[in-house]
Amino acid sequence: MVEAWRGETLHIAITDCKGRFIRYKIVDPSFHNWTALEVVLRNELIYNFPLCNKSFNLSYCGHDL
Amino acid sequence: MLSIIKTRLKQGCRTIKFPDRGFPLPKNYLGKPVIKKCSKCQKCQTICPVSCISESNNGISIDIGKCIFCRKCFQVCEEGAIQFEKTYELAEFSRSNLIYSTEMKKQESLLNKEIKRVFGRSLKLRQVSAGGCNACEADCNVLETVGWDMGRFGIQFVASPRHADAILITGPITKNMELALKKTYDALASPKLVITVGACAISGGIFAESSEVLCGVKKFYNVDLYIPGCPPHPATILHGLLKLIGKISE
Numbered sequence: 169m170v171e172a173w174r175g176e177t178l179h180i181a182i183t184d185c186k187g188r189f190i191r192y193k194i195v196d197p198s199f200h201n202w203t204a205l206e207v208v209l210r211n212e213l214i215y216n217f218p219l220c221n222k223s224f225n226l227s228y229c230g231h232d233l
Numbered sequence: 234m235l236s237i238i239k240t241r242l243k244q245g246c247r248t249i250k251f252p253d254r255g256f257p258l259p260k261n262y263l264g265k266p267v268i269k270k271c272s273k274c275q276k277c278q279t280i281c282p283v284s285c286i287s288e289s290n291n292g293i294s295i296d297i298g299k300c301i302f303c304r305k306c307f308q309v310c311e312e313g314a315i316q317f318e319k320t321y322e323l324a325e326f327s328r329s330n331l332i333y334s335t336e337m338k339k340q341e342s343l344l345n346k347e348i349k350r351v352f353g354r355s356l357k358l359r360q361v362s363a364g365g366c367n368a369c370e371a372d373c374n375v376l377e378t379v380g381w382d383m384g385r386f387g388i389q390f391v392a393s394p395r396h397a398d399a400i401l402i403t404g405p406i407t408k409n410m411e412l413a414l415k416k417t418y419d420a421l422a423s424p425k426l427v428i429t430v431g432a433c434a435i436s437g438g439i440f441a442e443s444s445e446v447l448c449g450v451k452k453f454y455n456v457d458l459y460i461p462g463c464p465p466h467p468a469t470i471l472h473g474l475l476k477l478i479g480k481i482s483e
Contacts, residue, residue, distance in 0.1 A: 228362050
C-alpha cells in the first residue's frame, strides 16, 4: 500500500501454491473517490460540476482497475 | 502584448499537416505486417503473448486486431518471414481485413456514402474507456491538441452521449463497465456509429483470457471502424476517422 493522490494505491496479488500469480488487482484512490464525487454533486447545480470534478481529479481509466 | 505576438511569430504554426507524411513516426514504430512464405516452424506462434498468429496456406497470418506489436515474433523468426512496415494507415471497416497473411486478399473497404453524407462535415465523438489502461485514451486525447487539431476536420470529442454521433470505445470491456457502456450507446441518437480503438476494444488484447472482461465490442454492437494498435499512433486514429467520413481515400 502506498500513498497516492487523495488516498492510497493498493496492490493485491493472489498466488497459488507454487508462488505464481493467479490474480493481481490494483485499487487506486479513484476507485473510492468516484462515490465521494457522486455524493458531493447530489442536489447541486450543473455549473458546480466542472469545479467539483476537476477538484477531485479522478482517473477515468483507473476506476475499473 | 508585444511579447506575446513575438512568441507567437517565433513559434509559428505548430499544427501537423495531415494526411501529408510530413511528420516523423517514432524510430521503433511498427505498422503493417508484411509476411513471406515460411516453413511454419511455429516458433512465432509459441512466443506470441496474445496468440494473434495462426497458420494459413503458405505460412502464417497475423491478426493485428489482437497484436500488441511486441516484436517478439520477428525477433524469433530465423527465416525473416515477418516484417513490419513503417506505415500508420491501419484502420479498417471490417474485422477480416485486419488479418494479414501471405496471400493478402483484402476485401476492398468500401466507403459508406450514407456515412459521408450524414457525418462528412461534422462528427462528434463520445469516448468510453471500458477498462482501458489510458494508453489509447491518451492517444485519442492528443488529437485535440494544437499539434493534431482534429477540429479542423469537423471531428470533436463531446462531454455527453446526447451530443454525440459516434461512440469511441477503448479497453477490453470489463464486466463493471458493461452496463455503463450500454447506457451510453442507448443514449446516442440514431443514426450512430461505433468505433473501436486498440487491440483491447477489438478483441480483448492482452486481457482476452481474463474472466473479468468481455473481450471487445464485436459481441455487442455492429462496429463501423476498427483502429488496431496497442496503443494506436494518433496518426492511425486520425487516418481511420477521416477514412470513415470519406475525407481521405486509401
